[in-house]
Amino acid sequence: MTGPDIDLGGVRLPEPRQLEAYFALTEAVSLLQHHVEQQLRAEGGISTVQFQILMALNGVEQLTMTQIADGVVYSRSGLTYQAAQLEKAGLVTRRPSPDDERATLVAITDRGRATVGKVLPGHIEVTRRLLYEAVSADDLDRLGDTMARVRDHIREEPPRSAAPRRKPSSKR
Template sequence: MPEPQQLEAYFALTEAVSLLQHQVEQQLRAEGGISTVQFQILMALNGAGQLTMTQLADGVVYSRSGLTYQAGLLEKAGLVTRGPSPEDERATLVAITPKGRDTVAKVLPGHIEVTRRLLYEAVPAADLRRLRDIMSRVRDHIREEPPRSAAPRRRRTS
């Protein structure tokens, strides 16, 4: 059984993340018509230009089927393109389009404002450095597990 202090830290973290994600989601939908996961996909592609679906799934931490669905929605909206990789015929490359870059440019200032107002104003700079260091260690520890894309697919039993 976890100690009370561990439970308090866990629930404070999960509640804070949920509240922040809710506000971020509202801002992204209002200003760009996109979801948080779609923003994460576009941001990953905005930096890289193009990535394989596996790279996106591992980076965004989303299921394969969910990512395929989200990439399909982004493609329909003209924000990304998908196609076969010239290096690996089994891989699908996803690339950001100029419209996708415009969407990032449109929503990013509001995203920064929401996170500044809700997170950075509540945490002094020295604490923010500690929070970054702590959460980076937690993230890296969790990422030591095999990526979700490497997990075997479960067969459905009917």
């Protein structure tokens, strides 16, 4: 995989089976995300991250932007932009928190719930066709258990919202 001219700084290469699993996972996720993105844009005019935001808000009264950021893997500025786009489309509302001046509360609107209802059947069909039909019930159980352990292991790291913001470098 790497040639003799690549210096890895003493880092040991993964085993071939680890590399195979990693690249199979990343390729499968990329392919699935591509098809999901196409379906969401075609049926609801929303992106995958916008769908994730709407799904996080569906069934709850409201969440803070930080709560959404900790659940949706997206940059802070990107999430703020996506929430603004959803607000502009009338799918969510945003307002300052009365309890914390630093927090912004986000709530899904009736139009946002209708959009979820519109795209969810197609989303389910795409994931069923591309993911669930490719694996047995036992495989799906193992995949779910494995990915839950990986997710939980990764989430043991501090949440992205707790990471310090980088200060812009000043040009001299």
